[in-house]
Amino acid sequence: MSTKVTIMDVKKAKEEGRKLVMCTAYDYPFGLLADEAGVDIVLVGDSLGMVVMGLDGTVEVTMEHMIHHIKAVMRGCKGPLVVGDMPFMSYNTSIRDAIINAGRLLKEGGCDAVKLEGGVDFASTIEAIIKAGIPVQGHIGLTPQTASALGGFKMQGRDAQAAKRIFDDARALEEAGVFSIILEAVPAPLGELLSESVGVPVIGIGAGPHVDGQVLVTHDMIGLFDKFVPKFVKQYAKIRETILEAMNGYKNDVLEGAFPGPEHSFKMPEKALEELKKLIKG
Ligand code: KIV
DSSP, X not given: OOOOOOHHHHHHHHHTTOOEEEEEOOSHHHHHHHHHHTOSEEEEOTTHHHHTTOOSSSTTOOHHHHHHHHHHHHHHXXXXXXXXXXXXXXXXXXXXXXHHHHHHIIIIIOOSEEEEEBSGGGHHHHHHHHHTXXXXXXXXXXXXXXXXXXXXXXXXXXXXXXXXXXXXXXXXXXXXXXSEEEEESOOHHHHHHHHHHOSSOEEEESSOSSSSEEEEOHHHHTTOOSSOOOTTOOOSOOHHHHHHHHHHHHHHHHHHTOSSOGGGSOOOOHHHHHHHHHHHHO
């Protein structure tokens, strides 16, 4: 049995110069696989709205969706630290709502920590959740829940002023007490400068190689889709082709009568079969 990754282990990784490996999972089989692969952190991301539910974005994802998927992941994922994503409007309405909903992800879902999107504007909310005893991971740069206000799913921090605002966000999150920060879709030099400037691990997704760790949406990384592949995704497999090949093989076998064969069929004792035939005839 694998040992459980703790918040302290995540913080220590930065001090020790060890890169953190994080990926998403949304169900039991992928929880098991991430566990077996030995990643440090598993995120049950609200990206499930897009890669599991087929929505255009993450805005429609609810607390009920998140709790349902976190519970499934937790059944398979025993070693990695599991972070549950706070869906849109579960923390934006008031600090009280934010604490109650963060608590629900831990109490009902069973995850170890929560993540929420936002910097300076959400520092006091994050501080309050942490004071309530719930570890929080920040998420700045491109924040998918508010992507339309940022001009779409685009790189952030292009000019000095915009990059400085992302710095201010990171510092506000560190001060609020987050145990790590997700930094999404920013120029690589900004990722490097930012991870040098804060004491907590900066985990990049499209933030270049010089941050303290990397996170990818697993369904992107294994090549489950062939349509929209973001620039920052490396596909380590073409699992879509493998699955299609299996499904087509199955379909053809059924149509041609090649499946099921004798090895996939249950036998009946000869005597019982004879008796049954007599019974049917009457
Ligand atoms: O929801 C998610 O999967 C995320 C990652 C993109 C970091 O927030």
